[in-house]
Amino acid sequence: MLADKSARKPAAPASSSEGGWNDYDCKPSKEHPRPVVLVHGTGGNAVSNWLGLAPYLKKRGYCVFSLDYGQYNGVPLLYGLGPMEDSAAQLGTFVDKVLEASDTNKVDIVGHSQGGMMPRYYMKFLGGADKVNALVGIAPSNHGTTLSGLTKLVDLLPPLGDVIDGLAPSLMQQKRGSEFMARLNEGGDTLPGVKYTVIATKYDEIVTPYKSQFLEGPDVNNVVLQDLCPADISEHLAIGLFDKLAFHETANALDPANAEPTTCSS
Numbered sequence: 001m002l003a004d005k006s007a008r009k010p011a012a013p014a015s016s017s018e019g020g021w022n023d024y025d026c027k028p029s030k031e032h033p034r035p036v037v038l039v040h041g042t043g044g045n046a047v048s049n050w051l052g053l054a055p056y057l058k059k060r061g062y063c064v065f066s067l068d069y070g071q072y073n074g075v076p077l078l079y080g081l082g083p084m085e086d087s088a089a090q091l092g093t094f095v096d097k098v099l100e101a102s103d104t105n106k107v108d109i110v111g112h113s114q115g116g117m118m119p120r121y122y123m124k125f126l127g128g129a130d131k132v133n134a135l136v137g138i139a140p141s142n143h144g145t146t147l148s149g150l151t152k153l154v155d156l157l158p159p160l161g162d163v164i165d166g167l168a169p170s171l172m173q174q175k176r177g178s179e180f181m182a183r184l185n186e187g188g189d190t191l192p193g194v195k196y197t198v199i200a201t202k203y204d205e206i207v208t209p210y211k212s213q214f215l216e217g218p219d220v221n222n223v224v225l226q227d228l229c230p231a232d233i234s235e236h237l238a239i240g241l242f243d244k245l246a247f248h249e250t251a252n253a254l255d256p257a258n259a260e261p262t263t264c265s266s
Contacts, residue, residue, distance in 0.1 A: 021054040024101040026063035035102045038066040041113030042080040052242040067094040081168035088122040106133045112240035116140025134195040136253045143212040144176030190217030197253035206236035229264035
């Protein structure tokens with residue numbers, strides 16, 4: 001699904017067409033010196049998750065790239081289902097491809113849900129920290145989720161957890177208190193040299209409680225949309241797909257020197 005330099009056909013999808021994202025001829029500018037890698041959430045893919053944000057960033061002069069990761073058991077179109085250790089390795093391979101094509105030594109990563117959390121595994125355990133300047137997590141599952149209390153069913157009915165794990169291991173790994181979460185967050189949430197932004201909504205019904213998305217440490221900015229605009233009612237999917245306030249805060253995180261206040265009219 002990702003375009004290379006030779007894959008430029010009139011019928012190409014928006015993500016890989018000239019002027020769109022995943023343009024491997026794009027060279028970062030002086031104003032935006034790093035390529036942006038977009039990492040979709042569980043069940044998303046390189047196109048559907050980014051039909052709003054990718055053009056938004058591209059229009060502002062960024063070189064923007066997105067990947068599919070975490071395919072599991074041959075399920076088509078829905079990605080981010082496989083073990084997150086494998087997904088993190090796939091992200092690492094993709095980052096290296098982008099760095100080589102753009103002739104840069106660092107990227108900025110923007111991810112939604114699992115995609116805002118899983119890159120932390122890549123940075124912590126797979127050597128990615130030296131290749132990442134900033135991580136922007138939009139509704140990220142940084143400390144796991146209770147899924148509005150539904151994960152209690154797995155505790156009460158362990159066979160249910162086995163079924164879910166067989167269909168999509170990443171779902172069980174994102175359960176609050178999982179072994180994966182314990183290992184990811186052991187020793188602290190952040191790594192030196194990386195700037196972190198979390199963009200959350202109080203109305204998130206998937207990653208709950210919403211404050212579990214926050215990170216602690218230096219170079220961390222935790223943002224709640226309703227603190228910027230009380231009228232914003234975006235929930236978990238909307239904040240990543242089309243919330244212009246979240247897009248504006250993402251742009252601020254990528255270019256803090258030129259950040260502008262985010263308000264209801266942003």
